[in-house]
Amino acid sequence: MSTSEFKRLIAEGIPDELPVLKPYDYNINHAPKRKDILNSTEKKLAVKNALRYFPIKFHPVLAKEFAIELATYGRIYMYRFRPDYVIKARHIDDFPHQTRSAAAIMLMISNNLDNSVAQHPHELITYGGNGAVFQNWAQYRLTMKYLSEMSDEQTLVMYSGHPLGLFPSHRDAPRLVVTNGMVVPNYSSQDNWEKFNALGVSQYGQMTAGSYMYIGPQGIVHGTTITLLNAGRMISRTGEGLRGKLFVSSGLGGMSGAQPKAAGIAGIISVVAEVNPRAIHTRHSQGWVDEVFSDLDKLIKRVIQAKSTREVVSIAYEGNIVDVWERLADENIKVDLGSDQTSLHNPWSGGYYPAGLSFEESNILMSEDPDKFKQAVQKSLIRQVQAINRHTTNGMYFFDYGNAFLLEASRAGADVMGSDGEFRYPSYVQDIMGPMCFDFGFGPFRWVCCSNDSSDLETTDKIASETLEKLMKKSPDQIKMQMADNIKWIKEAGRNKLVVGSQARILYADAEGRIAIADAFNNAVRKGKISAPVVIGRDHHDVSGTDSPYRETSNIYDGSKYTADMSVQNVIGDSFRGATWVSLHNGGGVGWGEVINGGFGMLLDGTSETQNKLISMLHWDVNNGIARRSWARNKEAIFTLKREMERTPGLKVTVPYIADDKIIEEAFTPSGK
Numbered sequence: 211m212s213t214s215e216f217k218r219l220i221a222e223g224i225p226d227e228l229p230v231l232k233p234y235d236y237n238i239n240h241a242p243k244r245k246d247i248l249n250s251t252e253k254k255l256a257v258k259n260a261l262r263y264f265p266i267k268f269h270p271v272l273a274k275e276f277a278i279e280l281a282t283y284g285r286i287y288m289y290r291f292r293p294d295y296v297i298k299a300r301h302i303d304d305f306p307h308q309t310r311s312a313a314a315i316m317l318m319i320s321n322n323l324d325n326s327v328a329q330h331p332h333e334l335i336t337y338g339g340n341g342a343v344f345q346n347w348a349q350y351r352l353t354m355k356y357l358s359e360m361s362d363e364q365t366l367v368m369y370s371g372h373p374l375g376l377f378p379s380h381r382d383a384p385r386l387v388v389t390n391g392m393v394v395p396n397y398s399s400q401d402n403w404e405k406f407n408a409l410g411v412s413q414y415g416q417m418t419a420g421s422y423m424y425i426g427p428q429g430i431v432h433g434t435t436i437t438l439l440n441a442g443r444m445i446s447r448t449g450e451g452l453r454g455k456l457f458v459s460s461g462l463g464g465m466s467g468a469q470p471k472a473a474g475i476a477g478i479i480s481v482v483a484e485v486n487p488r489a490i491h492t493r494h495s496q497g498w499v500d501e502v503f504s505d506l507d508k509l510i511k512r513v514i515q516a517k518s519t520r521e522v523v524s525i526a527y528e529g530n531i532v533d534v535w536e537r538l539a540d541e542n543i544k545v546d547l548g549s550d551q552t553s554l555h556n557p558w559s560g561g562y563y564p565a566g567l568s569f570e571e572s573n574i575l576m577s578e579d580p581d582k583f584k585q586a587v588q589k590s591l592i593r594q595v596q597a598i599n600r601h602t603t604n605g606m607y608f609f610d611y612g613n614a615f616l617l618e619a620s621r622a623g624a625d626v627m628g629s630d631g632e633f634r635y636p637s638y639v640q641d642i643m644g645p646m647c648f649d650f651g652f653g654p655f656r657w658v659c660c661s662n663d664s665s666d667l668e669t670t671d672k673i674a675s676e677t678l679e680k681l682m683k684k685s686p687d688q689i690k691m692q693m694a695d696n697i698k699w700i701k702e703a704g705r706n707k708l709v710v711g712s713q714a715r716i717l718y719a720d721a722e723g724r725i726a727i728a729d730a731f732n733n734a735v736r737k738g739k740i741s742a743p744v745v746i747g748r749d750h751h752d753v754s755g756t757d758s759p760y761r762e763t764s765n766i767y768d769g770s771k772y773t774a775d776m777s778v779q780n781v782i783g784d785s786f787r788g789a790t791w792v793s794l795h796n797g798g799g800v801g802w803g804e805v806i807n808g809g810f811g812m813l814l815d816g817t818s819e820t821q822n823k824l825i826s827m828l829h830w831d832v833n834n835g836i837a838r839r840s841w842a843r844n845k846e847a848i849f850t851l852k853r854e855m856e857r858t859p860g861l862k863v864t865v866p867y868i869a870d871d872k873i874i875e876e877a878f879t880p881s882g883k
């Protein structure tokens with residue numbers, strides 16, 4: 211299709227004639243049928259809601275069609291309106307636009323829905339089983355149309371995938387404000403989500419799905435590599451490193467699929483179980499998994515061999531993780547690091563497949579008998595924890611990977627609680643990412659080259675590594691290790707061929723590093739060293755972006771880990787300091803009602819106006835969280851904050867006085883005792 215025809219179709223929005231009904235494509239990975247949650251009155255309301263997007267003349271046909279979609283899939287996706295052109299990242303100027311900011315947003319949306327990037331592209335799900343960009347194809351078409359028309363004096367408002375419309379604003383305002391899944395707190399249960407989503411009035415945006423900042427599995431390869439490297443430092447008491455050690459986990463899906471690749475980069479043997487053969491095929495054909503086994507006997511033999519020769523190999527097991535944990539324990543095979551990355555933030559609709567049932571049996575049971583399915587999941591979690599506990603008794607270090615594993619296991623009655631009423635295992639943020647990265651301001655900074663040209667990406671890699679190397683010369687000892695890990699990462703990133711979809715890159719940097727890199731990119735765009743603007747952003751999973759008591763803020767110990775002031779303030783602050791778009795979500799990673807998170811995107815177009823914005827916004831975007839973490843008495847954050855205040859005029863943050871526990875104890879001891 212020619213670029214001009216593509217532009218015409220984007221600008222068309224909802225077409226004047228009904229497009230031809232498309233056959234259901236069995237070659238694509240589809241979302242499982244969702245729970246039948248609406249009563250008959252609500253089902254009619256869902257169809258009536260869906261028809262709001264279309265002229266009356268279409269209603270007789272579409273009403274019937276949407277009623278069938280709702281009955282068949284549990285949702286109305288409006289499959290008929292899926293466009294015929296290929297959805298993918300393109301050169302920024304291939305998108306029809308009045309302002310390049312809007313074109314950059316179109317590029318990012320398109321990448322999130324690319325067939326080779328998204329988990330269930332036809333259901334507009336990017337990752338995590340339910341991480342939606344839009345609820346239906348009408349929303350996609352209307353949003354793209356609005357973006358193609360908008361000027362620098364307007365802001366597009368998105369309510370959970372629904373484009374509310376273009377509103378007059380001003381040049382310095384964000385061009386786009388996104389909210390996903392925001393509800394009155396008391397209505398934030400899992401079933402509320404199912405219901406509101408089926409009615410077409412809310413969606414689960416995950417973190418980078420509904421905020422248009424997903425960059426394929428690369429982002430998570432980096433995060434997982436950093437996690438494994440730092441976990442390795444914790445368990446290598448004599449500094450022996452990861453060579454010859456064994457890591458076991460589950461999931462080869464959107465994010466979890468990064469585990470074998472990251473394990474390979476970190477230099478540890480990995481076994482990852484996955485029940486979905488399609489997911490295994492994707493990672494194996496990408497070269498992210500070296501070998502696949504579906505026979506447990508053969509798997510065990512291979513693991514013993516790899517351990518004895520200290521060979522770094524990544525192995526996928528096609529089957530249930532519970533069977534792997536139990537068998538490894540029965541064989542007395544030492545596992546050094548263990549985790550789980552099933553999608554337990556979404557336990558009852560396909561996020562977790564219980565042991566004892568085949569993949570197909572589970573898919574049928576979850577929609578036909580949800581109660582029985584729930585019992586099977588809970589029984590399976592109890593078994594899984596029993597096996598994991600046998601391994602930890604034998605010296606394995608187990609961590610929760612932010613997928614609500616411990617939370618759901620505890621709700622199922624599994625033996626995961628310690629004597630102090632807390633989980634007996636830490637979350638990966640509590641022990642690793644929190645104190646070693648977030649409290650120092652290090653988080654998942656990312657960028658996308660809007661030329662869609664790999665040579666621009668190469669240039670940005672070089673600029674980023676030179677910038678970090680320069681900064682590292684003056685870095686304090688406390689952060690040298692993180693700097694070194696990320697310099698090594700960025701130098702090898704091109705060789706590791708991690709790009710899937712847009713020409714994107716990620717690394718972890720602190721406020722100083724992020725500002726320096728963004729500034730250098732903006733200069734390079736101005737000088738024409740990079741051929742088109744660059745989008746910068748981050749995962750919400752960061753220093754300041756997310757309030758999530760069992761994940762990002764699990765290493766907050768002043769009682770405030772259940773509050774969400776930080777993430778909300780973060781988005782508000784970013785929005786008036788120059789972000790091109792901002793987003794605020796309920797849910798993301800650990801489940802609806804369990805987390806509030808926010809993010810931003812900013813277009814670096816080479817102007818001096820943008821230079822001022824990037825300095826102001828990135829400074830706030832990191833230091834808001836540092837200030838909160840410092841107030842929570844985290845010593846690494848207090849160190850970082852004091853350093854920041856020394857070099858930043860105008861930054862005055864309330865620093866805690868640390869009370870001596872003895873004085874507190876005495877205050878509660880009756881006098882005379």
Ligand SMILES: NC(=O)c1ccc[n+]([C@@H]2O[C@H](COP(=O)([O-])OP(=O)(O)OC[C@H]3O[C@@H](n4cnc5c(N)ncnc54)[C@H](O)[C@@H]3O)[C@@H](O)[C@H]2O)c1
Nearest residue numbers: 338461463464465466484485531552553562563612613799
């Ligand atoms: N990778 C990270 O750094 C990271 C960070 C935070 C949170 N998470 C969480 O990890 C979870 C996974 O994310 P995702 O994007 O990969 O989700 P996903 O749904 O794409 O993948 C999960 C995979 O687990 C498989 N699975 C489910 N139950 C299984 C079982 N019992 N045995 C074997 N395989 C099973 C599923 O088939 C699926 O392919 C999510 O809850 C996410 O929020 C990951």
